[in-house]
Amino acid sequence: MQISVVIPLLNEEQSLAELYDWIAKVMRSNSFSHEIIFIDDGSTDNSWKTIEALAENDAAVKGIKFNRNYGKSQALHAGFLKAQGDVVITMDADLQDNPEEIPELYEMITAQGYDLVSGWKKKRYDSVIAKNIPSKIFNAAARKTSGVKLHDFNCGLKAYRKEVIKNIDVYGEMHRYIPVLSKNAGFNKITEKEVQHQARKYGSTKFGAERFINGFLDLISIWFLSKFGRRPMHLFGALGVLMFVFGFLSAGWIGISKLYKLYHGLPNVLVTSNPWFYIALAVMIIGSQLFLAGFLGELILRSKREKGRYLINKTTSNL
Structure with missing residues (x-):
């Protein structure tokens, strides 16, 4: 069985060679057949040149440049499309994910039969205020909303059966919710593994505080899509009928x-002077x-899926 290691990156030229050496060492020591797919998400440094050099020296290294x-x-979507391994490992390129975790993740997929294993960075080396506390709040909300009981949805280190990544569509900023997308697709054997988190060795994080705002907005979106994504009429139609009936009865x-007033000769006023007239009219329109x-x-559900979500600039010759 082959392992595909999918690594999205942005401006990580300093860490790529070291990360490759580390992964290659783990693969050799465990006699794993493997491929390493780097996806350069529009880097402005020399990341792509480093990937090309690695690919020239090792046929297992493949690269995609946006x-x-x-x-x-x-980036993950593009990597998943190209991945050929029976087990797919995703990890970040900043050396904060430990490749030594790969053999156990592989074992949990192949021997224990899990569809997806998500890393849990229980002990983190990030800023407590800037990342740890917001991350805990975000993960708690994600668990409550999605029903997927994971401690760390946003951990980049994950392992998948090939069937999972070939049958989910990672779009927008939904990489945080791949376990939820997997569950919605029917892959319910999801667990987590406590993994080692390492302090960033080079450069700085590419994600700002806005990722938590975007994360919560995406959480609302995925909750809605999981409940009504395949049957929008069940929500909008039901609300529309209820409001129309309420307005009609009013x-x-x-x-x-x-x-009644006309029949009994009671004082009568114009219909438009009654505030309920405007309430009923507005409710029926809404x-x-x-x-x-x-x-x-x-x-829209029956229309074609969106095409051209990204433009690939280059690929290495062996991809």
């Missing part, structure tokens, strides 16, 4: 009240719009 920076999710009540949104959602 035309510009598209984001980690798009308008009917106004009409009956006016007829209900109709929600119902139409459900129809549009159903039509």
Whole structure:
């Protein structure tokens, strides 16, 4: 069985050669058949030149270079498409993930039968205020919303069966939620493994505080998609019908009240002077719009998937 190591990166020229040597050493010592796929997500340093040099010296090294920076999710998507291994390992290129974890991750997929094994960096070397506390809040919200019981959704070190990565679509910034995407696709054998986290050796992190804001927004999106992504009419249509019926009944009540007053000779006022008239009108309009949104959602689901999410500039000759 072959292992594919998929590594997205941005401006990591200082760490690439060391990371390659470390991975290659682990693979040789365990006699693993393997490939290493580097995805250069629009680096502006010499990362691509380093990848090309590594590929020239080792046929197991393969590289993909994006035309510009598209984001980690798009890089993983491209790497997953090219990966040929029966077990796929993802890791970051900054040397904070330890390649020595690969044999045990491989064993958990092949021998223990898991679909996905997610790393858990229980002991971290990041800033407590800038990363650790927000990460704990984010992970707690993700567990509660998704039902996937992992401590560290955002850990880059993960292992997958090939069938998993070939049947999920990692888009937008959904790389944080690959376990949730996997669960939604029917791959329910998901677990985690405590892994060693290492302090960054070169450079600085490429992710700012905005990643937590984006993460929570993506969490709302994936919750909605998991609940109603395949049946938008069940949400929008139901809300639309309820609101329209409420508005219709309110308008009917106004009409009956006016007829009652006319029949009994009571003082009558214009319908438009009754605030319920405007409430009923607004609710019926909103209900109709929600119902139409459900129809549009159903039509969009039946349309073709979005193409051209990223433009590959180069690949190494062996890919």
